[in-house]
Amino acid sequence: MSELQHLSPGQRAWRRFQKNRPAMLSAWYLVLLLAVIVGWPLLLKICGGDFARMHGPDELSDAQFAPPSFQHWFGTDLHGRDLFSRVISGAQISLIVGIFGAAVSLVIGVSWGAIAGYAGGRLDATLMRIVDILYSLPTIVFVIVIVTTFGEMLKQSEIVRHSAAAGGVLRIALLFVGLGAVSWLTMARIIRGQVLSLRSRAFVEASRTLGAGTPRILLRHIIPNIFGVAITYTALTLPAIILYESFLSFLALGVQPPMASWGTLIAEGVSQINPIRIYWWLIVFPGAVLVATLLALNFLGDGLRDAWDVKGK
Amino acid sequence: MYFIRRILFAIPLLLVISALAFTLVHLAPGGPFDSERKPASPIVEQNIKAKYHLDEPVWKQYGRYLGDLLHGDFGASLKYQNHSINDIIAQGLPVSMLLGGLAFCIAIGVGIPLGFLAAVRRGGWQDYGGSFAALLAVCVPSFVIAPFLILIFAMKLKWLPVGLWITPWHMVLPSITLGAYFIGKVARILREGMLEAAQSEFVTAARAKGLGETALLLKHALRIALLPVVSYSGPMLADLLTGSFVVENIFQIPGIGVFLVNSSLNLDYTVVVSLSLLYAILLIGLNLAVDFAYTLMDPRVKYE
Numbered sequence: 001m002s003e004l005q006h007l008s009p010g011q012r013a014w015r016r017f018q019k020n021r022p023a024m025l026s027a028w029y030l031v032l033l034l035a036v037i038v039g040w041p042l043l044l045k046i047c048g049g050d051f052a053r054m055h056g057p058d059e060l061s062d063a064q065f066a067p068p069s070f071q072h073w074f075g076t077d078l079h080g081r082d083l084f085s086r087v088i089s090g091a092q093i094s095l096i097v098g099i100f101g102a103a104v105s106l107v108i109g110v111s112w113g114a115i116a117g118y119a120g121g122r123l124d125a126t127l128m129r130i131v132d133i134l135y136s137l138p139t140i141v142f143v144i145v146i147v148t149t150f151g152e153m154l155k156q157s158e159i160v161r162h163s164a165a166a167g168g169v170l171r172i173a174l175l176f177v178g179l180g181a182v183s184w185l186t187m188a189r190i191i192r193g194q195v196l197s198l199r200s201r202a203f204v205e206a207s208r209t210l211g212a213g214t215p216r217i218l219l220r221h222i223i224p225n226i227f228g229v230a231i232t233y234t235a236l237t238l239p240a241i242i243l244y245e246s247f248l249s250f251l252a253l254g255v256q257p258p259m260a261s262w263g264t265l266i267a268e269g270v271s272q273i274n275p276i277r278i279y280w281w282l283i284v285f286p287g288a289v290l291v292a293t294l295l296a297l298n299f300l301g302d303g304l305r306d307a308w309d310v311k312g313k
Numbered sequence: 314m315y316f317i318r319r320i321l322f323a324i325p326l327l328l329v330i331s332a333l334a335f336t337l338v339h340l341a342p343g344g345p346f347d348s349e350r351k352p353a354s355p356i357v358e359q360n361i362k363a364k365y366h367l368d369e370p371v372w373k374q375y376g377r378y379l380g381d382l383l384h385g386d387f388g389a390s391l392k393y394q395n396h397s398i399n400d401i402i403a404q405g406l407p408v409s410m411l412l413g414g415l416a417f418c419i420a421i422g423v424g425i426p427l428g429f430l431a432a433v434r435r436g437g438w439q440d441y442g443g444s445f446a447a448l449l450a451v452c453v454p455s456f457v458i459a460p461f462l463i464l465i466f467a468m469k470l471k472w473l474p475v476g477l478w479i480t481p482w483h484m485v486l487p488s489i490t491l492g493a494y495f496i497g498k499v500a501r502i503l504r505e506g507m508l509e510a511a512q513s514e515f516v517t518a519a520r521a522k523g524l525g526e527t528a529l530l531l532k533h534a535l536r537i538a539l540l541p542v543v544s545y546s547g548p549m550l551a552d553l554l555t556g557s558f559v560v561e562n563i564f565q566i567p568g569i570g571v572f573l574v575n576s577s578l579n580l581d582y583t584v585v586v587s588l589s590l591l592y593a594i595l596l597i598g599l600n601l602a603v604d605f606a607y608t609l610m611d612p613r614v615k616y617e
Contacts, residue, residue: 133326135548138555138592141573145589148577149337243454250456250559251574263456270460270563273475278464287457294452 013228016307023303026296033091033293040088055082058258065272068281075281077268087286090260091293097176097261098242104180105241106234109187114222116188117195118214128192131185139182140244146178147253168259175254179241187233194226228308236301239294246290262290316605323597330593331382334586335375378583387587390576398587405569406591408478412487412560412568413553419492420549424499425542431500432507432538433530443500450497455556459490459563476565487564491557495549502545506538513537540611547603551596 007015017023044055055072058081066076074083116127154170198204204221212220242262248254249263257264269282366374381387387398424447431443466486467475474483510516511534519533558570569588576584 137330138551138589138596140555140558141589141592144573144577145334145337145585148580148585152580239452246454247456247559251562253574253577266456266460270456273460273463273468278468280464283457283460283464287453287460291449291453291457294454295448298448298452 009228013304013307017303020303020306022299023307026299026303029292029296030300033289034095037088037092037095040085044085055085065277065279068285074285075279077282078272083265083281083285086260086265087262087289090262090265090286091289093172093255093259093261094242094245094263094290094293097172097179097245097255098238100173101176101180101183101241101245102234102238104177105184105187105237106230108181109184109233110191110226110230112184113188113191113193114195114218114226117192118199118218118222120196120199124192128189131188134182135185140247143178143182143244143248144253146181147174147248150174150178168256171256172259175245175248176241179244183237183241183244187230187237190229190233191226194229195222198222198225228304232301232304232308235297235304239297239301242290242297243294262286266290316601319601323601326597327590327593328379331379331586331590332375334589335378335582336371339371339374339582378586382590387583387591390581390584398584401572401584402569402587402591405567405572408566409554409557409561409568409570412484412491412557412566413550415484415488416492416495416553416557417546417550419488420495420499420553421542421546423492424496425503425539427496428500428503429507429530429535432504432511435508444504447497447500447504450493451501453493454559455490455494456559456563458493459486459560462486462490463563476563478564478566483564487560487566490563491553491560494556495553498545498549499542502541503538506541507534510534510537540607543607543610544603547600550599550603554595555592 061076061079061081064076064078066072068075072082072084074087077083077086112127112131116124151171151174154167154174198221204217207217207221245254246261246263246266249261250267252264252267255261255264265286266283269279269286272279272282366377369377385399387402390396390398390401427443427447431440431447434440463475463486466473473485474480477483478487507530511530516529516533519529524533555570557566557568558574560566561568561570562574569591572584573588575581576588
C-alpha cells in the first residue's frame with residue numbers, strides 16, 4: 001500500500017483496472033477487433049487479385065449460401081458475398097456510429113451537467129427539470145421520428161442527388177447525432193452531482209480566495225476531477241448506442257444498403273429463415289460478434305467504474 | 314397535491330411534444346403520396362390534398378389536429394385509406410399491451426429469484442453464474458434471441474408456432490424474447506439492492522436480536538431491495554412498450570410498434586405524430602403511477 005501512495009489518482013486507477021481480469025480480457029478483445037477492422041481491408045488491398053475478388057465485402061459470386069469453410073470462414077450470403085468481410089465492414093460502421101454517438105452524448109452531457117452544477121440556483125433547477133422530463137419520454141420513438149424526417153430531407157437535398165456516397169456518410173452522421181442527442185441524460189445527472197460536490201470543496205474555495213476566475217477554476221480544478229467519471233460513463237454509453245443503432249438498422253430505419261452494419265446483417269439473416277433450409281451462419285456470426293462486443297464494452301465500462309471508484313447510479 | 318401538480322404539468326408538456334413532432338414530420342419533404350403513380354391531372358392532385366387539408370398552412374393543420382384530438386379523434390391515416398388512427402390504436406394497443414404485460418411478468422418472475430439467489434450466495438458459483446447470465450441477457454439483443462428461439466423451438470422441434478398472434482401458444486416465444494433483457498436488468502438491480510440492504514444497520518439489529526437468516530433475508534432485506542426494482546419498473550414498462558418494435562416485426566404481431574415503424578417508412582405523418590403522442594401519454598402516466606406506488610411502499614419517501 002505504501003508503494004501506492006505516491007501515485008497519481010490516474011495511475012492508481014490504472015493499477016486497479018489491470019487487476020480486473022474480465023475488464024482486461026475485454027480490452028484485449030476490443031484491441032484485436034480494432035486491429036482486424038483496420039487490417040483486413042488493408043490485407044485485401046495488398047494481396048489483390050483472386051484473394052480480394054473472393055473476399056471483398058461487396059464482391060458478388062456464384063457461391064450463394066455457402067456454409068462456413070476454409071475459404072469462407074463465416075460462409076456466404078444470398079449474393080455469394082463473403083460473410084466474414086461483411087461482418088468486418090459492418091463492425092466498422094457500427095463502431096463509428098457508437099464512438100461518435102458516445103462523443104456527442106459526452107459533450108452535451110458534460111456541458112449540461114457542469115453548467116447546472118456550477119451555476120446552481122434557478123438555472124440548475126430548470127436544467128435538471130428538463131432532464132427529468134426527457135427521462136420520462138420515449139427516446140427511441142423520437143430517434144425514429146428524427147431519423148425519418150431528416151433522412152428524407154437528406155435524400156432530397158442537392159449533395160445526395162449528386163453522389164450516393166455522400167448520402168451514406170450523411171445518413172451515418174444523422175444516426176450518431178440523433179442517438180447521441182438522446183443518450184446524454186444519465187451523464188448530465190452524474191456530472192452535475194460531481195460538480196456540485198467539487199464546487200464547495202476546500203481546494204476550490206482556496207483557489208477562488210486567491211483570485212482565480214470561473215474559467216480557471218473550471219479548467220484547472222473541476223474538469224480534471226470529473227475526467228474519470230466522464231470517461232467511465234462514455235464507456236457505458238457506447239454499448240447502449242451500438243445496440244440502438246443495430247436495433248434501428250434491423251428495422252431498416254438506420255444504416256441503408258449497400259452499407260452494412262451488424263443490425264442489417266442480422267436482418268438479412270432473419271429474412272432467410274425458412275422451413276426447408278437453415279442458413280444458421282447468417283445469424284450466428286454477426287450476432288456472436290455483436291454480443292461479444294457489447295459484453296466486452298460492458299465489462300470494460302464496469303471495470304473503469306470500479307477502477308475510478310465512481311459511485312452513483 | 315404533488316401528484317395533482319404533476320398531472321397539470323403534463324398537459325403543456327404534451328402540447329409541446331405534439332407540436333414538435335408535428336413540425337418535424339411536416340418539415341420532411343415528400344409526402345405519403347409520392348411513392349404512388351402520378352395522378353391523371355394536377356386538379357386531381359389538388360383535390361386529394363384538399364381532402365386531407367394538406368394545402369393549408371402548417372399552423373392551421375396543427376390547430377385542426379389539436380381540435381380533433383380534444384374530441385378523442387386521432388384523425389385519419391394517409392396511407393391506410395380505410396382505417397382511422399383510432400382504429401389502428403384500438404387494434405394494435407391491446408396486442409402490444411398484452412405482449413408487454415406478459416414480458417413484464419416473465420422479467421419479474423425470473424429476474425427477482427435470479428438476483429436474490431446471486432446475492433444470497435455471494436461469491437459462490439450461483440453468484441458468478443447468475444450474474445453472468447444476467448449480463449448476457451442484457452447484452453444479447455432481441456433480434457438475436459428471436460431467430461434462435463424460432464430456429465430451435467419452431468423449426469427444429471416444431472413445438473411452437475413461428476409467428477402471428479392467435480392462440481396463447483403464439484405468445485410464448487415473443488414474450489420470452491421481449492422479457493429476456495429485463496430479466497437481466499431486474500436481476501442485476503435486485504442483487505445490488507440486496508447486497509446494500511445486507512450491510513444496513515436494521516439488518517444487523519435484526520440479526521443481533523436473534524432473527525433467523527431466512528426470515529431476515531425474505532422479510533427485511535428483500536423488502537428494501539425491492540424498492541429500486543419498483544422505481545425501475547416505470548422505465549421498464551416504457552421500454553417494454555417501445556422495445557416491442559423488433560419483436561412485433563420478427564414475429565409478425567399486429568401491435569402498434571409495427572404500425573409506427575411502417576408509417577415512419579411511409580412518411581405517413583399523422584400516424585407517426587399520433588403514435589409518438591400516444592407513447593408520451595402512456596409513459597408519463599406510467600411514471601406517475603410508479604412514483605405513486607413508491608410512496609405507498611416506502612413511507613420514508615415524501616414528495617413536497
